[in-house]
Amino acid sequence: xxxxxxxxxxxxxxxxxxxxxxxxxxxxxxxxxxxxxxxxxxxxxxxxxxxxxxxxxxxxxxxxxxxxxxxxxxxxxxxxxxxxxxxxxxxxxxxxxxxxxxxxxxxxxxxxxxxxxxxxxxxxxxxxxxxxxxxxxxxxxxxxxxxxxxxxxxxxxxxxxxxxxxxxxxxxxxxxxxxxxxxxxxxxxxxxxxxxxxxxxxxxxxxxxxxxxxxxxxxxxxxxxxxxxxxxxxxxxxxxxxxxxxxxxxxxxxxxxxxxxxxxxxxxxxxxxxxxxxxxxxxxxxxxxxxxxxxxxxxxxxxxxxxxxxxxxxxxxxxxxxxxxx
Numbered sequence: 425x426x427x428x429x430x431x432x433x434x435x436x437x438x439x440x441x442x443x444x445x446x447x448x449x450x451x452x453x454x455x456x457x458x459x460x461x462x463x464x465x466x467x468x469x470x471x472x473x474x475x476x477x478x479x480x481x482x483x484x485x486x487x488x489x490x491x492x493x494x495x496x497x498x499x500x501x502x503x504x505x506x507x508x509x510x511x512x513x514x515x516x517x518x519x520x521x522x523x524x525x526x527x528x529x530x531x532x533x534x535x536x537x538x539x540x541x542x543x544x545x546x547x548x549x550x551x552x553x554x555x556x557x558x559x560x561x562x563x564x565x566x567x568x569x570x571x572x573x574x575x576x577x578x579x580x581x582x583x584x585x586x587x588x589x590x591x592x593x594x595x596x597x598x599x600x601x602x603x604x605x606x607x608x609x610x611x612x613x614x615x616x617x618x619x620x621x622x623x624x625x626x627x628x629x630x631x632x633x634x635x636x637x638x639x640x641x642x643x644x645x646x647x648x649x650x651x652x653x654x655x656x657x658x659x660x661x662x663x664x665x666x667x668x669x670x671x672x673x674x675x676x677x678x679x680x681x682x683x684x685x686x687x688x689x690x691x692x693x694x695x696x697x698x699x700x701x702x703x704x705x706x707x708x709x710x711x712x713x714x715x716x717x718x719x720x721x722x723x724x725x726x727x728x729x730x731x732x733x734x735x736x737x738x739x740x741x742x743x744x745x746x747x748x749x750x
Contacts, residue, residue, distance in 0.1 A: 437461065437585065440493030442486055442509055442516075443530075444471040447556060448499035450563030451529070451589050456480065458588045465489050486510075490519035495585065496526045499556070503532040510540045522548030525582060529556050529570075529589075531610065534600030541574070541599045550578045553599060555606030556590065567591045571609075573601035619695050626682070626691040657744045659717040661734045668715035675716035676703050 437460050441452050444466040452475055456462055463481035464472050476482055483489035486509050490496045496516050498509055506528055510516050516526055517540075526544060528537060534553070541551040552574030562568050568590035572579050579586075579595045586593045596605050620641070627637045645651050659665060679700040686693035706719035724730040736746065 437494050438463065438492060439585070440464070440483065440489040440496040441499070442466070442489065442497070443499035444468075444475075445499070445501075446560035447529070447563045448497075449475075450560060450565075451497070451499060451568075452480070453564060454566040454588050455585075460585070460588075463489055463492060485514040486516045487514040487519040490516040490524070490526075491521075493520075494524060495582070496520065496524070497529060498526075499529040501530070503530075503536045506530050506532050507536055507540065511543055517543055517547065517549075520544065520547065520549045523550075525550045525552065525578060527552045527554050527582070529554050531555050531606050532603055533607070534573075534603040537573070537603055538600050550575060551599065552578060552582070553602040554586065555602050557606065557609060558590070563589075570594070571596050571602045571605040573597055573603065573605075574599045615695075622691070622693050622695055626686050626689060626693060629689040629691055630685055653744070654747070656717070657734070657739050658747050659715050660720045660732065661739065662736065663733045665711075665715040665718040666713075668713065670716045671713055672703060672707055672716045672718060673712040676700070676707060679703060 439455060439460050440463045441448060441455070442465045444452065444464065449471070452462060452464065456475065456478060461481075462475065462479075463483050464475055465483045465486060466472050469482070472480070472482060481492075483492075486496075498506055498516075500506060500509065508515065510526065510528075520526060526540070526549060528540075528551075532553075532555075537551065537553040544551045552572055554570050554572045556563070556568045556570050558568040566588060569592040570586050570590040572586065572593065572595050575598075576595060583593065596602055623641070624634065624637055628634055641647050645655060655669075659669070679696065682696055683693060683700060685691075686696070702722060703716070703719050706722060711718050720732075724732055740746075
């Protein structure tokens with residue numbers, strides 16, 4: 425489906441926004457500051473009052489909002505809300521024009537946005553999933569991370585508007601790819617936070633001050649971002665585990681010592697214990713002298729041979745510099 429090559433770029437637009445919670449309100453604020461004409465709808469009309477006073481319009485339902493909008497945004501709490509707003513009675517689909525764009529910023533399952541995409545496609549309209557990450561302060565600052573799925577040509581035309589909302593905007597693939605990326609990103613975040621709790625707890629109980637642990641973790645390979653910028657690209661993303669930066673058998677030794685601390689101070693360390701079992705599994709495959717990151721291949725094997733490596737040229741396009749070039 426063709427997209428007007430001039431319609432969205434560097435222009436002020438009529439944008440409809442549904443959802444004025446902490447995230448949606450910050451997005452609306454920045455869109456208005458950027459000069460776009462806004463029409464809004466919310467479950468609680470009082471949430472719209474300050475924006476209406478600044479010049480935004482009000483729509484009584486999603487259909488009437490989409491009838492006068494070039495783009496429609498939703499940012500709500502869950503998949504049932506999104507599906508109802510998009511496809512329900514007086515929904516966005518009933519008012520959107522051919523060539524119009526509907527973008528959902530919520531965190532929902534990919535199958536929901538795919539269903540909406542197909543329904544809107546029949547009307548000649550475009551759909552993108554663009555989950556956001558960063559929390560309310562970054563929403564108000566216009567510094568969200570936005571992970572966008574959908575047709576790439578539509579993304580390129582809409583990118584100037586995305587750039588008003590966030591300073592880290594990534595096109596991640598076909599429709600549903602944004603939802604998939606956000607679903608697993610938050611799973612990783614929440615898992616990591618609980619792992620931090622285990623490590624902080626055993627460290628404090630063993631006698632180290634919390635502020636000292638915070639400083640150590642903050643300045644570590646994980647806290648500085650070095651894990652993602654260099655360590656993983658150097659190893660697992662290239663399937664390169666020899667020579668080993670940290671041999672698996674030495675990593676197991678280090679993990680044994682951490683488990684011993686937990687045992688001594690009666691801290692369960694459930695997640696750390698699970699990690700040690702995974703490292704031992706890798707060791708029992710004969711990988712003891714290889715880099716510890718080789719253990720990250722186990723999950724791909726269990727999933728039927730999933731390869732998470734990344735071609736070197738693709739990583740270099742993202743700013744990676746191989747350790748071989750240092």
